[in-house]
Amino acid sequence: MQVLFVEDDPMNRRVVRDMLSVAGAEMSEAADAETGLAMINEGGFDVILMDLRMPGMDGLTAIRKIRARSDEKALLPVIVVTADTANDIRADCLSHGADEVILKPVAMKSLFDAIGKTLAKNAGDAALL
Numbered sequence: 001m002q003v004l005f006v007e008d009d010p011m012n013r014r015v016v017r018d019m020l021s022v023a024g025a026e027m028s029e030a031a032d033a034e035t036g037l038a039m040i041n042e043g044g045f046d047v048i049l050m051d052l053r054m055p056g057m058d059g060l061t062a063i064r065k066i067r068a069r070s071d072e073k074a075l076l077p078v079i080v081v082t083a084d085t086a087n088d089i090r091a092d093c094l095s096h097g098a099d100e101v102i103l104k105p106v107a108m109k110s111l112f113d114a115i116g117k118t119l120a121k122n123a124g125d126a127a128l129l
Contacts, residue, residue, distance in 0.1 A: 001025040002044060003115075006036035006062065007051040007081065012104065016049065016081070019108045033057035037065055040073055047115055050098070052082040052089075060096045067097035077118040081106060 003025050007013050010031070017027045028043060030036035032054055040048070048066070052059035063078050080093045083104040090101045099121065100114045 001046045001115075003027045003047050003049060004030065004036060004039055004043065004045045005049040005081075006030045006033055006054070006059070007049070008032060008054040009051075012051070012081075012106070016106055016111065019106070019111055022108070023112065033059065033062035037062060040066065040076065045076060047077045047079060047118065049079050049081050052080060052084055052093070060093065063093075063097045075122070077122050079114050079118055 001023070003020055005013055005016055005027055007016075007029070008031050013027075013029045017029070020027050028039060028045070030039050033050075034057055036048070036050070039045075050059045050063060059080060059082075063080075066076060066078060067074055077099045078097065080098045080101040081104060082089065082093075082101065085103065093101045099118045102110045102114045
């Protein structure tokens with residue numbers, strides 16, 4: 001599995017990379033949304049992990065840009081990874097096109113559950129097409 005993690009904090013990227021490596025997943029990293037969007041053009045990712053609060057473009061704007069694409073990459077699963085615990089954050093992320101939301105600090109079970117749930121849902125959606 002190929003994962004792109006768009007996150008400005010290098011420690012958060014390292015922790016998630018270590019978790020994903022346990023499952024044999026490969027992770028590419030982008031320290032900002034602009035770089036992440038460019039990497040989507042280049043790579044064949046199975047899932048995108050997206051931080052919300054980054055310098056420059058925020059995660060919600062990046063998600064809207066992904067969903068506005070006119071190619072199959074518009075359907076890439078996006079899981080928001082955020083420290084924001086506002087009551088409406090989940091609904092806000094989902095309304096902007098995110099598939100799932102998990103909170104920081106990231107727990108391995110939460111990460112794997114979110115990836116599994118999102119990939120299963122997207123596989124089911126693709127079967128309906």
